Amino acid sequence: MSLLVVGSVALDSVETPFGKAEEVIGGSANYFSASASHQVPVQMVGVVGSDYPVEKLEPLAARGVDLSGLERAEGESFRWRGRYRHDLNSAETLETRLGVFSHFRPKLPEGFRDAEFVFLANIDPRLQLDVLRQVRKPKLVACDTMNFWIESRRANLLELLGQVDLITLNDGEARQLTEQANLVQAARWILARGPRTVLIKKGEHGAFMFTRDSVFFAPAYPLESVFDPTGAGDSFAGGFMGWLARTRDLTDANLRRAVVLGSAMGSFVVEGFSITRLLEVSRADIERRVADFHRLVSFDQALDA
Amino acid sequence: MSLLVVGSVALDSVETPFGKAEEVIGGSANYFSASASHQVPVQMVGVVGSDYPVEKLEPLAARGVDLSGLERAEGESFRWRGRYRHDLNSAETLETRLGVFSHFRPKLPEGFRDAEFVFLANIDPRLQLDVLRQVRKPKLVACDTMNFWIESRRANLLELLGQVDLITLNDGEARQLTEQANLVQAARWILARGPRTVLIKKGEHGAFMFTRDSVFFAPAYPLESVFDPTGAGDSFAGGFMGWLARTRDLTDANLRRAVVLGSAMGSFVVEGFSITRLLEVSRADIERRVADFHRLVSFDQALDA
Numbered sequence: 293m294s295l296l297v298v299g300s301v302a303l304d305s306v307e308t309p310f311g312k313a314e315e316v317i318g319g320s321a322n323y324f325s326a327s328a329s330h331q332v333p334v335q336m337v338g339v340v341g342s343d344y345p346v347e348k349l350e351p352l353a354a355r356g357v358d359l360s361g362l363e364r365a366e367g368e369s370f371r372w373r374g375r376y377r378h379d380l381n382s383a384e385t386l387e388t389r390l391g392v393f394s395h396f397r398p399k400l401p402e403g404f405r406d407a408e409f410v411f412l413a414n415i416d417p418r419l420q421l422d423v424l425r426q427v428r429k430p431k432l433v434a435c436d437t438m439n440f441w442i443e444s445r446r447a448n449l450l451e452l453l454g455q456v457d458l459i460t461l462n463d464g465e466a467r468q469l470t471e472q473a474n475l476v477q478a479a480r481w482i483l484a485r486g487p488r489t490v491l492i493k494k495g496e497h498g499a500f501m502f503t504r505d506s507v508f509f510a511p512a513y514p515l516e517s518v519f520d521p522t523g524a525g526d527s528f529a530g531g532f533m534g535w536l537a538r539t540r541d542l543t544d545a546n547l548r549r550a551v552v553l554g555s556a557m558g559s560f561v562v563e564g565f566s567i568t569r570l571l572e573v574s575r576a577d578i579e580r581r582v583a584d585f586h587r588l589v590s591f592d593q594a595l596d597a
Numbered sequence: 598m599s600l601l602v603v604g605s606v607a608l609d610s611v612e613t614p615f616g617k618a619e620e621v622i623g624g625s626a627n628y629f630s631a632s633a634s635h636q637v638p639v640q641m642v643g644v645v646g647s648d649y650p651v652e653k654l655e656p657l658a659a660r661g662v663d664l665s666g667l668e669r670a671e672g673e674s675f676r677w678r679g680r681y682r683h684d685l686n687s688a689e690t691l692e693t694r695l696g697v698f699s700h701f702r703p704k705l706p707e708g709f710r711d712a713e714f715v716f717l718a719n720i721d722p723r724l725q726l727d728v729l730r731q732v733r734k735p736k737l738v739a740c741d742t743m744n745f746w747i748e749s750r751r752a753n754l755l756e757l758l759g760q761v762d763l764i765t766l767n768d769g770e771a772r773q774l775t776e777q778a779n780l781v782q783a784a785r786w787i788l789a790r791g792p793r794t795v796l797i798k799k800g801e802h803g804a805f806m807f808t809r810d811s812v813f814f815a816p817a818y819p820l821e822s823v824f825d826p827t828g829a830g831d832s833f834a835g836g837f838m839g840w841l842a843r844t845r846d847l848t849d850a851n852l853r854r855a856v857v858l859g860s861a862m863g864s865f866v867v868e869g870f871s872i873t874r875l876l877e878v879s880r881a882d883i884e885r886r887v888a889d890f891h892r893l894v895s896f897d898q899a900l901d902a
């Protein structure tokens with residue numbers, strides 16, 4: 293039940309209407325790992341600069357995240373500075389300093405090459421392809437991407453699509469990639485190019501899972517206070533992949549459960565800055581949130597009045 | 598199980614990326630009635646000008662819509678001309694000619710004053726209040742509203758809130774009315790001012806139902822082709838209120854079923870121009886769509902891996 297993630301390990305500075313955080317633990321690999329570690333041990337591959345406060349990753353290590361694939365390079369760590377306005381819907385990037393991340397070449401420790409579940413977080417598709425050449429016989433490979441790669445590395449991204457089982461992307465990215473305004477058509481376009489499963493994330497509007505035979509939808513949980521939306525997508529992916537790695541069950545019924553578990557983790561992470569809430573929540577909290585999701589959408593379909 | 602609707606009866610001219618319709622049956626009362634008539638007979642109150650092609654409402658009459666409350670006034674009928682761009686998310690209004698609708702004073706025929714279920718579609722809140730003075734002992738009163746009234750008739754709208762059981766409004770309107778960016782807080786604000794139930798419509802992103810004790814969410818059905826979004830909200834309300842009027846059951850479980858039935862009707866109406874699809878669909882089509890909704894959100898919450 294080994295789960296590998298390759299992605300960014302960053303220092304985030306975030307401002308929301310509710311507060312500020314300076315140089316806190318961020319990046320896709322951190323959010324993913326913190327979320328997935330509630331289900332299974334995680335193998336993380338990423339890079340940090342010599343200035344990274346690696347001791348702050350100790351809570352992750354304590355939760356079973358194997359950091360032996362975290363390269364330490366000479367130079368500055370990846371830093372992101374962003375701001376959310378009142379509606380919390382989209383981050384305004386104030387500054388991105390890639391630092392050592394711009395020369396990142398993922399190298400999997402020998403022990404990681406047998407990973408059964410692989411999440412290629414949002415990095416250059418050429419690197420995502422390179423990771424795939426290093427893993428031996430994964431049971432399920434999923435990738436994420438973003439507008440920048442869709443624009444600048446389209447050919448590589450299409451090549452990658454042919455080699456993954458699942459892709460997660462947000463609605464805007466799905467439309468951009470496929471040039472289809474309609475999400476059902478966008479999903480079909482992607483399904484025709486390789487992945488058996490397409491997860492389209494709509495932020496506060498929930499997430500769709502499309503396969504060739506079925507569509508599933510999970511809303512975002514209606515929280516009374518969203519504190520900081522950063523990392524919601526990667527925490528979603530972490531819950532989703534963590535559940536699959538734990539259960540090793542790829543039936544439609546279990547994929548649906550994984551989507552809800554991912555949504556639950558996404559709903560926790562936004563309740564605080566950085567990965568704080570992901571480290572705090574208990575198994576009971578998660579089970580309670582999943583039950584809340586169930587109540588949120590449950591109805592009796594019998595229409596015999 | 599009498600159901601009364603008071604609203605606009607219009608002629609719409611609509612342009613979408615998929616086609617054009619000129620001077621077709623439109624207005625909230627028409628969409629609501631066509632949708633609700635699948636469940637119960639409907640009493641419609643509205644006004645048309647001397648130029649209205651009333652013969653085009655015959656299919657509604659044939660379906661049990663009582664048009665005896667449809668006033669015919671000297672002058673021009675209410676006309677709306679709009680356009681939807683590629684993403685179909687929001688209508689661009691090209692022209693609104695209120696005509697006789699600007700002098701509309703709803704007068705309920707004597708036989709309508711005993712209506713048990715009342716839907717006050719989106720009209721001036723002073724007229725909505727006036728309708729409430731004419732009904733005797735309704736079992737459930739629901740109202741809709743819009744940005745224009747929230748801005749220009751706020752005091753009247755707040756007075757109305759104290760007299761209705763339920764309000765439907767879209768997410769933008771809920772935020773505008775309550776000055777709360779968060780929808781849970783917006784719903785709570787409204788619930789504190791009278792209604793026991795708040796339905797927040799998010800268009801293609803589904804609808805929330807908030808009561809004091811529970812939250813329910815129904816997605817919009819992921820259609821492969823949305824033809825014309827006009828009337829989706831009123832068709833939703835028609836399905837919702839029609840189901841409640843038919844079952845006379847106001848339990849949470851039945852309100853949930855009503856939301857899904859409303860969503861189903863909303864998903865049909867956008868498949869064609871005007872009320873065409875609402876007149877075409879059969880009971881079996883509706884039941885099938887409700888079952889599709891059930892499959893769309895169903896998952897087994899047991900997390901014992």
